Amino acid sequence: MSVFALILVPLVASLSLLAPGVRARASLLLVGVAALVSVLAVRLAVGSDGAVLLAGFVRVDATSRLFLAVVNPIFFGISIYVWNRVTMAPSLRDGMGRFVALALGFLAAANAVLVANHLLAAWIALEATTLAAAPLIVRPGMSASRQASWRYLLFSSVGLGLALLGFMCVARGVQVGAHAEGVLLDHATASASGASSLWRRLGLSLLLLGFGTKLGLAPMYSWLPEAYDEAPPAVTALLAAVQFNCALVLLLRVLQSYRASEPKLVAAVLVAMGLISMVVSTFNIIASRNIKRLLAYASINHAGVIAIGLGLGKTASYGLLLYLLSNAFIKAVLFLTAGKIKAHYRTKDTRRISGLIKDLPYSGMFLMVGTFALLGFPPFGSFFGELLILSALVSSGRFLVFAAFCVLITMSFVATGRTIFPMIWGEAKEKHDWPRQTLLSASPKIAFVVALVVLGLYVPPVAQALIERVAASVEGP
Amino acid sequence: MSPLFIALLGVMLVPLLVATWRTSLWGLAFQGLLMAWLAYRMQPHPTTPSQWLTLADLAVLRGIAAPYALHRVLRARKVPARHDLIPPNLLSWTFAFGSVLVASNFAQALVPAPETEQNVVAVAVAGIMLGFLVLATRSTMFSQMMGALRIENAIAFFELGGEHHAQLVAVQLGQMLVFVGTIVLYRWYLGSVDEACASLGDDVSEVTL
Numbered sequence A: 001m002s003v004f005a006l007i008l009v010p011l012v013a014s015l016s017l018l019a020p021g022v023r024a025r026a027s028l029l030l031v032g033v034a035a036l037v038s039v040l041a042v043r044l045a046v047g048s049d050g051a052v053l054l055a056g057f058v059r060v061d062a063t064s065r066l067f068l069a070v071v072n073p074i075f076f077g078i079s080i081y082v083w084n085r086v087t088m089a090p091s092l093r094d095g096m097g098r099f100v101a102l103a104l105g106f107l108a109a110a111n112a113v114l115v116a117n118h119l120l121a122a123w124i125a126l127e128a129t130t131l132a133a134a135p136l137i138v139r140p141g142m143s144a145s146r147q148a149s150w151r152y153l154l155f156s157s158v159g160l161g162l163a164l165l166g167f168m169c170v171a172r173g174v175q176v177g178a179h180a181e182g183v184l185l186d187h188a189t190a191s192a193s194g195a196s197s198l199w200r201r202l203g204l205s206l207l208l209l210g211f212g213t214k215l216g217l218a219p220m221y222s223w224l225p226e227a228y229d230e231a232p233p234a235v236t237a238l239l240a241a242v243q244f245n246c247a248l249v250l251l252l253r254v255l256q257s258y259r260a261s262e263p264k265l266v267a268a269v270l271v272a273m274g275l276i277s278m279v280v281s282t283f284n285i286i287a288s289r290n291i292k293r294l295l296a297y298a299s300i301n302h303a304g305v306i307a308i309g310l311g312l313g314k315t316a317s318y319g320l321l322l323y324l325l326s327n328a329f330i331k332a333v334l335f336l337t338a339g340k341i342k343a344h345y346r347t348k349d350t351r352r353i354s355g356l357i358k359d360l361p362y363s364g365m366f367l368m369v370g371t372f373a374l375l376g377f378p379p380f381g382s383f384f385g386e387l388l389i390l391s392a393l394v395s396s397g398r399f400l401v402f403a404a405f406c407v408l409i410t411m412s413f414v415a416t417g418r419t420i421f422p423m424i425w426g427e428a429k430e431k432h433d434w435p436r437q438t439l440l441s442a443s444p445k446i447a448f449v450v451a452l453v454v455l456g457l458y459v460p461p462v463a464q465a466l467i468e469r470v471a472a473s474v475e476g477p
Numbered sequence B: 001m002s003p004l005f006i007a008l009l010g011v012m013l014v015p016l017l018v019a020t021w022r023t024s025l026w027g028l029a030f031q032g033l034l035m036a037w038l039a040y041r042m043q044p045h046p047t048t049p050s051q052w053l054t055l056a057d058l059a060v061l062r063g064i065a066a067p068y069a070l071h072r073v074l075r076a077r078k079v080p081a082r083h084d085l086i087p088p089n090l091l092s093w094t095f096a097f098g099s100v101l102v103a104s105n106f107a108q109a110l111v112p113a114p115e116t117e118q119n120v121v122a123v124a125v126a127g128i129m130l131g132f133l134v135l136a137t138r139s140t141m142f143s144q145m146m147g148a149l150r151i152e153n154a155i156a157f158f159e160l161g162g163e164h165h166a167q168l169v170a171v172q173l174g175q176m177l178v179f180v181g182t183i184v185l186y187r188w189y190l191g192s193v194d195e196a197c198a199s200l201g202d203d204v205s206e207v208t209l
Helices: A002-016 A026-046 A062-088 A088-114 A119-139 A145-172 A185-193 A196-216 A221-229 A233-260 A263-287 A289-314 A316-345 A361-374 A381-395 A399-425 A439-457 A459-475 B002-016 B021-042 B049-078 B090-110 B117-136 B139-161 B169-189
Strands: none
Touching: A002 A026, A002 A088, A002 B169, A026 A062, A026 A088, A026 A459, A062 A088, A062 A233, A062 A316, A062 A439, A062 A459, A088 A119, A088 A233, A088 B021, A088 B139, A119 A233, A119 B169, A145 A196, A145 A221, A145 B117, A145 B139, A145 B169, A185 A263, A196 A289, A196 B090, A221 A233, A221 A263, A233 A289, A233 A316, A233 A459, A263 A289, A263 B117, A289 A316, A289 A361, A289 A381, A316 A361, A316 A381, A316 A439, A316 A459, A361 A399, A361 A439, A381 A399, A381 A439, A381 B139, B002 B090, B002 B117, B002 B139, B021 B049, B021 B117, B021 B139, B049 B117, B049 B139, B049 B169, B090 B117, B090 B169, B117 B139, B139 B169
16 A cells, blocks of 8 residues: 555645645645655565556566665655755745645656556656646746746657657557557566567667656757756756656666667667767866756766666666666755755855855765765765776777776866865855754755765665666666 | 548648748647547547547647647737748758658658558658757747647657557546646746747747747
8 A cells, every 4th residue: 555655645745735724834744745755665665576556557666666765765855955945044935835736746756657567657657747847947037947947848748759659669569559568567578579670679769769858868968957957956856866767767667678679779779878978968067167057967977877887788787776876866965955055155156156165064065975976986886886887888898988988987077076176175255154054954965975875885685685686677688 | 642641741731831820729720630530530430438538639639628728828918920830941841841751751661551550650750750840940939839749749640550459548548637737837838928928939048938
């Protein structure tokens, strides 16, 4: 039953905000529901795989258990951040009812993506997260945020439309129709192997392009920097750490189901998309002087690394899993910290922010730790993840990709450090009298940093077993 | 190619040449209604809930409700009639007609037989390519909406050509709800512009419509 609670509790809570009495306590409701759902998700993760439920629509397997246990606690952390912001700035209370309703709807849909056993049902849930997130990007009176929101919706709709077309092409190849067994995860692998080659190849290419758009991979990535930059920090964290993982899970499902039928095509498309994304993002990181845009381009860079890891499969799979789990926590830490910094300095211009470690010790420290993790320093999971992906590139004989990967990572490393480190350790340019930062306001980010270190140093056996199982399911032939 | 398919191609192409926003919405409406008619021709006696839902989706939702909802918001904002979906020049028109030819050849390569299925694929691919042509050449919000809706309609049409013996009503309802949600958001974007809506032809970056 707790599987359904993961979807129904936030959904019902979202609908309950229609009542004015509930709306007055919206931020508390958000924290309460997020806490409850996080507990349920972690309980599911430490349990065992569930049976297929609801006529085959729902199934809790290793992939869903792992990602439920990541996405829901991150959402809980974001909800504490929101609650703290509202407490510190009471003027934000006005729009809280709408924000919380949409955010809880978003969470319900995100959980539905993770537990769906039907690819089209998961696709519908992912579309629902997009429809809930688009209005959240808009900030009242800010026309640039409305543009960003529109571009986000447009690119997402087109990308997911292509993915739907991809499902139909694969299903048409097996001559069972897009709504039939070909899109049930339990049957998809068997169906795909019997599909006509042309339809299957076309379908798979469209699926990778479509979900690549949702992940912010080249060629259709241009929505991402704009949306991440213009959205409120909590919404950026939702998009980067929650929705990104939902789209990724759907891509993992596609690979789990269809990779074996076209391994060369999958590898070629994913490695190409990943490498181009890294090129594009690296040059934009070099040029960027806006902290949120820089982090957004770093997200595209990470998406590129993940795509290359996915394309490689096999030995890269475990490293990939470590990398993408770390990536979720890194983005949550960095985007929430960027929000805090912007709220204090009233600017996103990196040249006007300096001396953070003295001015805002918590935020300075989180930016420092987050940046180290972002750049792949030890002892974080991202370091080991990147190392394993690099080693898989060498062992698979892709030396040119390996060389390009190393050059691009070094360039983005230098560019990011050159921009962010003076913000942390530079001399403060203006004297500010900041309100004291409470431990409670910092607690979500502390938890995320602990998770990052744990992923690098000691992965608990339960999580280790889950990661290994998911890695085995995506490694391909 | 049967007259119905030719008519469907016509309603996709005409709004690219007749540059008013009303024509764009009429084109979208006729596209939905013709797709519904074709769906009815393929399954002349709908018996299952799934078949009825397909007809309702195409005729009521895509053919009537969506264009009407967008029409209302634009009329309320007194938007000037003129609006180009693609740049009005020979190059764009060549690309548009070229897309139709490419789609036809692509369908022949992909579906050797039967002819109806080949025509479905040809028209659907043409719809997708024309939708992308609109998206690639225009930066106004309304044009981009029309491009995205054309692509969504073409995908729905492509779905008609597949085998449909085991459609799940819940999934179909979910897809319809997503479409309704999309139209509601489109209305919200078109209706929530701060500045007086001078022209749909203005760039998104300037007027944000």
